[in-house]
Amino acid sequence: MRKGFLTFAAVGLLATGSMAACGDDGGSDKAGGSTDKKPKIGVILPDSKSSARWEGADRKYLKEAFDAAGVESDIQNAQNDKNAFQTIADQMITNGVNVLMIVNLDSGTGKAVLDKAKSQGVATIDYDRLTLGGSAQYYVSFDNEAVGKLQGEGLSKCLTDKGVKNPAIAYLNGSPTDNNATLFKNGYDSVLKPKFDSKEYTKVADDSVPDWDNAQAATIFEQQLTKASGKIDGVLAANDGLGNAAISVLKKNKLNGKVPVTGQDATKEGLQNILLGDQCMTVYKAVKKEADAAAGLAIALAKGEKKETGQTVKDPEGGRDVPSVLLEPKAIYKDNVKDVVDDGYVTKEELCTGNFAKLCADAGLS
Numbered sequence: 001m002r003k004g005f006l007t008f009a010a011v012g013l014l015a016t017g018s019m020a021a022c023g024d025d026g027g028s029d030k031a032g033g034s035t036d037k038k039p040k041i042g043v044i045l046p047d048s049k050s051s052a053r054w055e056g057a058d059r060k061y062l063k064e065a066f067d068a069a070g071v072e073s074d075i076q077n078a079q080n081d082k083n084a085f086q087t088i089a090d091q092m093i094t095n096g097v098n099v100l101m102i103v104n105l106d107s108g109t110g111k112a113v114l115d116k117a118k119s120q121g122v123a124t125i126d127y128d129r130l131t132l133g134g135s136a137q138y139y140v141s142f143d144n145e146a147v148g149k150l151q152g153e154g155l156s157k158c159l160t161d162k163g164v165k166n167p168a169i170a171y172l173n174g175s176p177t178d179n180n181a182t183l184f185k186n187g188y189d190s191v192l193k194p195k196f197d198s199k200e201y202t203k204v205a206d207d208s209v210p211d212w213d214n215a216q217a218a219t220i221f222e223q224q225l226t227k228a229s230g231k232i233d234g235v236l237a238a239n240d241g242l243g244n245a246a247i248s249v250l251k252k253n254k255l256n257g258k259v260p261v262t263g264q265d266a267t268k269e270g271l272q273n274i275l276l277g278d279q280c281m282t283v284y285k286a287v288k289k290e291a292d293a294a295a296g297l298a299i300a301l302a303k304g305e306k307k308e309t310g311q312t313v314k315d316p317e318g319g320r321d322v323p324s325v326l327l328e329p330k331a332i333y334k335d336n337v338k339d340v341v342d343d344g345y346v347t348k349e350e351l352c353t354g355n356f357a358k359l360c361a362d363a364g365l366s
Contacts, residue, residue: 039099039302040072041295042092043127044113046103047080050175050212051241052267054103057287057345058128062101065295071302080211082109089113093120098302101125101294106177107132107317123301126322127294130179133317137301138309139324140294142285144180148187148238150283150331151262155234156191157333158260158280167233169196170205170224172246174238175212184238184264192236204228209242217245225249235261240270240282247278266332266340268350274334275351275359284330284340293325338364 043062045054059075066073074092078085082105092100093116100117102124104110110131114124118135126136159167169192174181195201205224209217217237225232230253237243243263250256260280263270273279300307312321332340337360341348352360360366 037098038072039299040074040095040097041066041099041101041298041302042089042095042097043073043075043101044085044088044092044103045075045077046105046129047211048077049080049214049241051239051265052269053265053287058291061288061291062295065292066299069295069299071299078105080105082106085109086113089117093117093122097122099123099125099298101127101298102131102136103128104131104134107134107179110134123298125294125298125301128180128290130313130315130322132179132315134315135318136322137306138294138297139313139322140290140297141180141324141326142290142329143326144183145187145190147264147283147285147329148184148189149191150187150329151184151236151238151264151281152188152191154281154283154331154333155188155236155260155262156195158262159234162260164233166200166202168202168204168228168231169234169236170221170228170232170246171203171207172217172221172224172235172237172242173206173208174242175210176208177210178212181208181212181238188236204232209238212239212241214241214245217242218248221246222249225253230255232259235259237262239264240267240273240279241265243279243282244269244273247273250278266345268346271332271337271340271346271351272356274332274337275356275363277334280333282332284332284343284345286327286330286343287345289327290325293327297325334363341365 048055076088085105100122102110111134114131114134114136117124124136126139128141130139173185196203207220235246237246240263243261246261247256250259256278263279263282266282266284270282297307309323309325311324313324315322340346348365352365
């Protein structure tokens with residue numbers, strides 16, 4: 001599926017434009033405007049509810065990167081509204097962006113936006129989520145199957161640490177319209193399916209959560225727990241928001257801390273749940289490195305340059321190899337929560353408030 005793998009150090013080179021340039025491939029897939037046109041980059045984020053990262057991290061890091069390069073940018077959030085997503089894209093194209101970077105809400109809407117941008121000579125980048133069948137010139141994300149694998153390994157580790165035998169496992173998968181959710185599931189299935197097949201573990205529930213909606217996740221998990229007669233020993237939740245939804249239900253049933261729950265995104269809430277013992281792990285994705293990598297490519301495209309990333313991802317619907325940057329995720333447990341703080345993604349002041357001060361100190365955050 002992939003060719004090559006960029007390390008964090010390599011991404012630093014990418015973000016500062018130190019990669020080798022390659023020629024345009026001709027046709028209508030332009031590099032993105034000409035050098036005599038002032039660079040302007042549009043970014044459409046997906047929502048502010050599914051994860052705190054979009055407004056709390058991605059917006060900030062992207063703007064900082066564009067500002068540092070002296071490039072004009074317009075960053076907007078579609079708030080999970082497909083019509084708004086298309087309207088924002090149309091406005092950005094009309095207002096003269098050279099490059100459009102999107103986090104699609106689904107591949108159908110994303111493809112329509114990308115294709116329209118391409119027809120108008122606007123270069124495009126898929127940020128974080130690959131648009132299946134789309135036409136983006138680059139895809140910048142994390143190795144999402146590796147994210148899922150860390151989640152599967154994490155849940156297994158936490159169950160082993162608790163000495164749970166023959167555990168009953170529930171899945172809270174991400175949105176069925178998000179290709180990343182499919183990749184996450186591929187990753188954790190690669191770890192857990194052999195355990196289901198061997199009867200070492202039993203899967204008692206496997207549900208996707210529309211639009212990564214945390215309120216729906218709580219309802220779905222409550223139904224899962226009821227159907228399993230309260231016998232769920234581990235929850236594979238695809239991100240911290242879904243994990244917290246499951247934890248809220250476990251709390252009502254006095255099961256929090258007893259049932260390991262996974263997550264993703266290393267949000268403040270997720271890390272606090274880990275410090276409390278209600279969540280067993282999360283997956284940290286260094287969003288600044290992702291934003292810097294994407295910004296570096298966007299800035300180059302806006303100046304009429306095309307860069308070589310050294311790796312590709314196969315679009316299973318479009319059948320093309322999309323030039324890509326895939327970053328490496330990291331598993332976070334209670335004993336290495338400090339790594340997220342040391343990296344600057346969450347500050348000690350944000351994390352260690354009130355009753356969390358002692359928990360932070362116990363976790364080495366003194």
